[in-house]
Amino acid sequence: MRLTLKTGPEKAAEVYTGSAVFQELKTWLGNLSSVTDSIFILTDKKTRSFCLEHLTSVVPSLQLAEVLEIPAGEKNKSLKSAEHLWNILAGKGASRSSLLINLGGGVITDLGGFVASTFKRGIPFIHIPTSLLGMVDAAIGGKTGINLGDIKNQVGTFHHPDAIFIHTGFLGTLDSYGLLSGFAEIIKTALVADIVLWEKLGSIRLQDLLNRQEDEAIWEDLVSASVAIKCSIVEQDFREKNLREILNFGHTIGHAFESLSLQKNRNPLSHGHAIALGMICESYLSTVKTGLNSKDRDAIIHMIFPDYEYYPLHGEDLDFLMDFIGHDKKRTGSGSRFSLLKSPGNAISGVPCEAGEIIESIDFYRTLER
Template sequence: MEPIQASGYTVYFNNDCYVWLYENVKPEMYSKLFIIVDSNTATHCLPLFLQQLETDVVIEVIELEPGEINKNIDTCIQVWHTLAELECDRKGLIINLGGGVVTDLGGFVASTFKRGIDFINIPTSLLAMVDAAVGGKTGVDIGALKNQVGLISNPKTVLVDTTYLGTLPSEEIRSGFAEMLKHGLILDAEYWNTVVAITNLINDDLDGAVKQSIYIKNEIVLKDPTEKNIRKKLNFGHTLGHAIESYCLENDDKKTLLHGEAIAIGMILESYISMEKGMLSETEYNSIKKVLIGIYEKVIFTPKDIEGILKMLIHDKKNEFGNIQFVLLESIGSAVINKNISNALIHNAFKDYLN
């Protein structure tokens, strides 16, 4: 597959990834190579990666505990200490080999250690391939509040080898698939139809769709790298989705949701709100809801849960001057930003979702 040119770096695919590493990770360029993994990617992906990696640079592996719950500043402190103990200098290179937690946290660690050292993202989950690893966003959570501390810092390159998708359980594939569906909803109706038609989530169709998803996100980021305007479209489904994800993470009586599972619910709710605001047609809303309900298991929310989720909304990063900003749909393939919504309309959206 042809590479994609991003802002200051290039996204390479499959075999081209290892050609790039061979040509660019050399002792005269980097003093040491630090591979950040979690315990899952250490088991399932690191052996595959090391078989392909050809370099004379000294390699150190830093292993993290997996899961969103560990994407915090305490983990960063541990990694910073480890880098210092392993004598990482300004010419050290970090490779983030993992899902969104590893690429978000690893990118933040690299961008702040010694005021910034080079890092490469090698996403191993579908979610990280089509979303987290591309676009330069790095950061960590504060408690259950997602991505509250971070910065936009571009990697040296992003290397996407879809072979790693074969290491994932089906629920992780479905989680990443939500972001692909989102890309179609906000920008490209034809792509939405293409993705909806993919019934087997491990096949050649998915391979090509991954590249197209990265292309769609990259085109938006190139026009608005610091999220002042149209990049906010990428947050469709995330205003309520992040609040749902955080609420479920914080409450022991709720099942912890994967990112894409929460975002799928958020997209249904925000599509309903779009319809009620007279923007999205009822036919398109019903189509969106049918697709998402068909892929993602419905989650039951009590009135108490919904009130707790609404309280979480105040922490959304798009908020300005105390106003909660939503991304809504005009149609499948077209989104608008900076829309204010009443709590009553959100309650109605939950009622429709639960019915």
């Protein structure tokens, strides 16, 4: 499947999914060969070992590419890594006619996108996401970025890659932690914009899905559906002025959970796991604020538990969460603003919520402890 992601005056990105994706990549690179002077592949240590050899065996011309490797992990989505990569590109004579291929999860596509969009004021780059989160979320939509100290995605650009090639076969080596993390974003995408996908998810047992990690057909189906929805939303609002904000459902409280778990170093939650817990709280808020009915809220909880573990809250955790939400970048004016559901498949952004309502939603989450 090929989608073209257009964004007004910004350039368009081609998104390729499906079984012919490497053939599409070969053709795409072939069309580029007369204008590209060198190709670089950015990857992390782990993705290199799991995915690079497969890529270069099916697209042999990439065996000549220069490989840039960074250690795996969120802490490497940093200014230090960006500077290191800019220096390597400069040292190896990269120019505006060079191509950077980002092969990896969201850390690689965010960092590589940022490095490419700023080096020499922007060189061509493509994403080949290898994690589920990368495929359905991080690689799609043109947000690039690095963390500044502990603050995530504080520096970055809106800049589409030239193309995105999604090969769900790479999921075969991803652990269930990584699959669950990406799956939460598929749940979210369905909940904010596509009742059909939501109903399809309801007919699938998550555990069965995790056990069918290598079943490309089923993953291709889910990934393509999710990607198509995100593309359609991003096309209408590239710079996140209004509609795109609905994709933040679950993220305001989810980011607070993520940050709490990282700060406490107590079983750090994956991004998607934290968003899943955030979706529980924000589904509760949706029943209070935007008319989501409690049957739908319970179906959402049922989709999330027990596959995503309950994260216990102790002592002063509530204060931490509330402080974090107070500092959330989506806060404007007096109350924090949330993207909430009216019903599955139908979301609204910018809903102001008072501190008492947010606390109530976290208290509701606490009642679900088992």
